[in-house]
């Protein structure tokens with residue numbers, strides 16, 4: 001009987017386990033994770049801290065009991081310390097500190113990512129947090145309850161920083177957001193980021209861009225954050241949200257090759273260079289469907305899909321290939337949602353396309369029906385071929401932003417031309433859209449070209 005061992009019990013690891021069991025029920029599947037929260041949605045951490053999710057147990061995609069019912073063995077609070085690919089054994093440390101060897105026929109590494117620290121000194125002070133694991137969430141919650149801070153500074157204006165700004169606002173804190181670059185949320189174009197910035201400011205968040213924090217110290221019972229060009233600010237709580245890096249040291253010490261940004265190199269079957277060893281999720285590289293090359297895009301959506309592919313290939317002869325990511329993502333910031341898919345102008349240019357981006361602003365639905373709101377769309381296409389390359393949308397959270405970005409992600413997946421978007425038979429009722437959906441209006445502007453940026 002094949003023994004499949006999976007290191008990591010989150011999105012990638014559990015997806016792999018479920019798929020392997022589905023295809024080859026006779027496989028002995030064991031999932032090892034170093035905490036006690038298998039298959040928890042860490043994407044939900046900000047929404048527990050905001051108070052919108054009242055019971056943390058509900059953050060579980062499925063419970064440990066659900067997983068065990070699928071005949072998957074879970075080893076909670078076990079840390080994989082080393083892998084020997086020659087003998088096909090993994091050294092595990094159990095909760096009592098005992099070390100033992102575990103044999104495998106096939107191994108999947110899904111060890112995820114860890115929070116980056118950008119070299120900031122003083123992260124060990126009380127009141128300074130990062131947010132990646134359930135234990136981080138419990139630590140922030142305990143501090144909020146015990147210390148009742150009135151102010152928070154968030155270092156990093158990426159999507160986690162923005163979600164946490166929203167969360168702390170909901171908890172009644174005065175929030176300051178600091179970002180190193182000139183614009184927050186650098187995954188979208190500056191004009192959209194500027195609208196988000198105004199939204200945060202409208203809700204009382206103090207946003208400062210162009211400042212990098214280098215050191216945190218304690219002064220008179222408060223945290224002092226100091227940074228570039230003499231910048232200094234005091235607060236009671238500091239959240240460092242400056243990105244993630246792949247957790248790939250275990251794989252690397254076993255001889256796995258690392259690639260982009262230190263992530264584990266994988267082919268499209270999610271196989272590493274080591275025999276019988278696969279990797280998936282935030283610890284691994286991500287094949288990009290448009291770039292036709294590996295990149296690093298750590299997202300829960302991708303981790304699920306890569307885990308599924310790794311699980312399938314580990315137990316069958318099927319040789320399925322990861323179809324590729326487009327980096328599709330959405331984030332809600334106060335009353336707005338912003339989303340993107342595919343490539344932006346500069347990214348497309350760097351990839352050798354001849355891109356053109358148009359920008360339109362229109363109503364999300366027929367304006368005679370109450371509560372119509374303004375929707376911003378940016379569409380990027382290749383002038384040489386007419387192929388749709390990318391899109392960014394920003395609108396009110398009721399404006400179906402994610403539905404619309406998903407239409408465009410589907411179109412890009414199928415290599416559609418921008419012009420073909422007008423042919424799509426999209427739904428219409430006045431409270432939700434227009435006879436030409438805004439996505440089609442943007443496509444028509446792109447095709448006319450003369451209104452291009």
Ligand SMILES: Cc1cc2nc3c(=O)[nH]c(=O)nc-3n(C[C@H](O)[C@H](O)[C@H](O)COP(=O)(O)OP(=O)(O)OC[C@H]3O[C@@H](n4cnc5c(N)ncnc54)[C@H](O)[C@@H]3O)c2cc1C
Nearest residue numbers: 008009010011012033034043080112113281282299300301
């Ligand atoms: C606050 C926050 C919000 C997010 N929001 C979104 C979102 O809205 N949309 C989206 O698509 N993505 C989002 N993400 C990203 C998403 O959560 C990750 O891409 C996803 O969790 C990656 O899954 P993974 O299985 O690869 O790794 P992880 O979730 O990082 O899990 C790694 C697993 O490996 C285990 N492990 C690590 N090392 C060892 C070891 N040596 N031994 C044993 N076990 C080990 C860990 O215990 C864990 O079980 C968010 C992330 C955060 C932190």
